[in-house]
Amino acid sequence: xxxxxxxxxxxxxxxxxxxxxxxxxxxxxxxxxxxxxxxxxxxxxxxxxxxxxxxxxxxxxxxxxxxxxxxxxxxxxxxxxxxxxxxxxxxxxxxxxxxxxxxxxxxxxxxxxxxxxxxxxxxxxxxxxxxxxxxxxxxxxxxxxxxxxxxxxxxxxxxxxxxxxxxxxxxxxxxxxxxxxxxxxxxxxxx
Amino acid sequence: xxxxxxxxxxxxxxxxxxxxxxxxxxxxxxxxxxxxxxxxxxxxxxxxxxxxxxxxxxxxxxxxxxxxxxxxxxxxxxxxxxxxxxxxxxxxxxxxxxxxxxxxxxxxxxxxxxxxxxxxxxxxxxxxxxxxxxxxxxxxxxxxxxxxxxxxxxxxxxxxxxxxxxxxxxxxxxxxxxxxxxxxxxxxxxxxxxxx
Ligand code: SF4
Numbered sequence: 232x233x234x235x236x237x238x239x240x241x242x243x244x245x246x247x248x249x250x251x252x253x254x255x256x257x258x259x260x261x262x263x264x265x266x267x268x269x270x271x272x273x274x275x276x277x278x279x280x281x282x283x284x285x286x287x288x289x290x291x292x293x294x295x296x297x298x299x300x301x302x303x304x305x306x307x308x309x310x311x312x313x314x315x316x317x318x319x320x321x322x323x324x325x326x327x328x329x330x331x332x333x334x335x336x337x338x339x340x341x342x343x344x345x346x347x348x349x350x351x352x353x354x355x356x357x358x359x360x361x362x363x364x365x366x367x368x369x370x371x372x373x374x375x376x377x378x379x380x381x382x383x384x385x386x387x388x389x390x391x392x393x394x395x396x397x398x399x400x401x402x403x404x405x406x407x408x409x410x411x412x413x414x415x416x417x418x419x420x421x422x
Numbered sequence: 423x424x425x426x427x428x429x430x431x432x433x434x435x436x437x438x439x440x441x442x443x444x445x446x447x448x449x450x451x452x453x454x455x456x457x458x459x460x461x462x463x464x465x466x467x468x469x470x471x472x473x474x475x476x477x478x479x480x481x482x483x484x485x486x487x488x489x490x491x492x493x494x495x496x497x498x499x500x501x502x503x504x505x506x507x508x509x510x511x512x513x514x515x516x517x518x519x520x521x522x523x524x525x526x527x528x529x530x531x532x533x534x535x536x537x538x539x540x541x542x543x544x545x546x547x548x549x550x551x552x553x554x555x556x557x558x559x560x561x562x563x564x565x566x567x568x569x570x571x572x573x574x575x576x577x578x579x580x581x582x583x584x585x586x587x588x589x590x591x592x593x594x595x596x597x598x599x600x601x602x603x604x605x606x607x608x609x610x611x612x613x614x615x616x617x618x
Contacts, residue, residue, distance in 0.1 A: 239564050256481065279564045281564075283568050285531075287546045288537060305453060307457065
């Protein structure tokens with residue numbers, strides 16, 4: 232049993248519908264639809280968020296301490312941010328108008344960790360393919376990985392201060408590399 | 423000539439190396455956590471990329487799944503489009519794997535199953551807190567219709583392997599895939615198999 236998915240009807244016969252479905256390398260399930268005329272002039276662009284999960288409703292009635300862990304599953308790319316947001320909401324519910332300095336520092340530390348991890352992920356896995364090769368290629372993904380693996384190997388032999396050993400220096404290098412790659416960003420405009 | 427080595431027949435050339443396996447992955451009603459866990463195999467992605475190439479996946483820009491050897495499904499089935507994509511994967515993938523709690527049994531999104539869909543939509547878009555004036559339930563034809571309940575993927579198509587965990591660890595995914603690629607029936611021991 233197969234079926235066609237419904238799409239919006241075209242407002243005019245002269246328009247052509249182009250769909251980018253799904254939008255890749257982002258969390259969340261989206262599609263973009265574009266309406267073009269014969270001269271490829273854009274008449275309409277719409278972003279559709281196609282998924283509905285209902286977290287807003289089904290967390291209601293749960294034991295309150297479950298919620299920070301549940302909402303992590305809103306997004307596997309930034310679970311910490313959702314965890315912290317829910318923790319802040321719980322502060323209000325239990326009447327903790329001020330958290331202890333230790334709690335505040337721990338939350339900050341978690342969030343910095345999330346930001347660092349998220350940037351590395353964004354660069355190496357999600358945006359490098361676009362920056363390097365423009366549309367339609369997963370090659371860049373592979374290349375960035377190869378380069379990064381090479382650098383990691385070199386770092387193993389390098390004389391890095393103890394505090395920066397391991398992931399820390401890898402992240403710093405990642406930052407430098409992403410700056411370097413930014414130079415490629417404009418290239419495909421000249422094709 | 424400088425590039426003669428390209429035609430060198432004495433070197434172990436492409437003919438000797440086996441065909442790369444094709445792998446497709448998709449996130450249905452999941453949170454991408456399972457894909458992130460897959461990327462947590464880190465530098466092991468390199469040896470993996472020598473053995474496999476990616477077809478449709480959130481990591482590539484390929485929009486439809488072609489004939490593949492391995493299909494990884496993250497997330498359960500919560501709307502008509504999920505059903506559509508899942509069937510496309512089943513039709514094209516020789517081995518289909520339910521990756522993570524959502525795919526295996528619906529996971530956290532299935533928490534909505536004991537509620538009426540209409541009530542959830544009403545609350546989220548019309549009666550909840552902090553809504554903009556005049557908010558209404560989205561009903562654009564481009565949006566896939568939500569199903570009354572969230573279903574595990576095996577209720578819609580046949581699934582060959584189930585890899586539980588929310589998410590399964592990078593190590594578990596790595597062990598699973600390498601065993602599968604070697605042609606063995608994957609089996610994960612204590613420590614890799616968990617349900618939380
Ligand atoms: S199983 Fe867990 S990590 Fe995987 S998609 Fe579902 S909620 Fe996210």
